[in-house]
Amino acid sequence: MSGDADRVLVSERYAHPRPPSPFRPKQLARIDEALSMSSAETGLYFSLYVGALDVPTRGHAERLHAELGELAPQAVVLAVSPGQRVVEIVTGAESALRVPDRSCSLAALSMTAAFGGGDLTGGIVAGLRMLSDQAGHSS
């Protein structure tokens, strides 16, 4: 056993050639279409974050929104954390007028209903559709 002490293990960091995406290509296409269509129809800037959020999750989601800089007033950030089972919707100065908090709550409700059933893509698409329907067409 003592002979093992001078044995040196040389391990290299294994870089994954392409980090696995949580979504299949078909699901990604649906999400991309929903994001682009809702942004194009409303003139707002919808963006979707999927991943762990720092606690408090609201603060992290608002930081993400602030990171959009000049886009922030018209931006709507959907932050989904499947690990923490939390979804945060953040609106900016202009987008809050187009999408009131009541509508955001309704969209969040429909999203969580789908997420609870394990359907992440369906919930995201449904939420985006509800938010963009509420915002209406850009003048």
Place this chain on the structure above:
Amino acid sequence: MVSGRTGPFANLCPVSVAQTLGVFLGIPLGIYAAFALLVYLPGATRRPRYRPGEPWPYEPVWYAPSPSVLDDSTRAIVVAAQQHRRELEGRSLPQLPPGSDPVLPAAAIATAKGGARGEW
């Protein structure tokens, strides 16, 4: 007559052990293997489905709409931001926790005006 036998088995040709094994062992095993492949191959290549309550092992991702669908003023901002990001890429920035922006001071966070929260 193939062999010199007589009686009721006279017309049968002799079969080697290898042939017997091939027919009675090889073919059934082959069928089993084919079905096993059909059953397990689609599941092995598929990503595991998300189930509520399980940890989320993936890196955070942030999806944005395609710039081509945005109106002109919004696209101009996006293009400018992408250019800014590309300029930053060459420089070495300190490693920061995800979600924080080195360009943005903490006090400037006041862009959020509303929204909602949901849990499941």
